Amino acid sequence: MGKILSSKEIGEKIRVLRKHAGMSQERLAEMVGVSFQQIQKYENGSTMLNTDKLQRVASALKVSASAFFEEYTFERPPLSDREKKLIKGFRSLEDEDIQEGLVKLVVRAGEK
The missing domain is CATH 1.10.260.40 (lambda repressor-like DNA-binding domains)
Incomplete structure (x- = not known):
């Protein structure tokens, strides 16, 4: 036990x-x-x-x-194709204000 x-x-x-x-x-x-x-x-x-x-x-x-109740390991699943597209698109943005706006949008959407 x-x-x-x-x-x-x-x-x-x-x-x-x-x-x-x-x-x-x-x-x-x-x-x-x-x-x-x-x-x-x-x-x-x-x-x-x-x-x-x-x-x-x-x-x-x-x-x-x-x-x-047990040891928990934080293994993350591999990124989906949609997640990879999102990251690639985000990284291609040169305007930091647009990047910041997108981050805020995604965070807000995830909170709802």
Whole structure:
């Protein structure tokens, strides 16, 4: 039987996985159906997650619930053809203002 993890240890994994996903506490909270303050409490270990919430957090972060209990490696899948086109097009832009505008647009779209 494996080690029993504390709420603090699970919270730290949530924080790491959330940051790796490039997600804010506010966005994760919205996806899980709790306040961002509740996400803060999960991450600092002051509040325990029940199994339903743990599964919702895992789903929002696109990991299995077991990721909170095991060593997790951050392997990224290869880029899709669409992602490669986006990067190639972005790099071909010479105007940094246009690049910055596109970054803001993509980030905003990803938050909705």
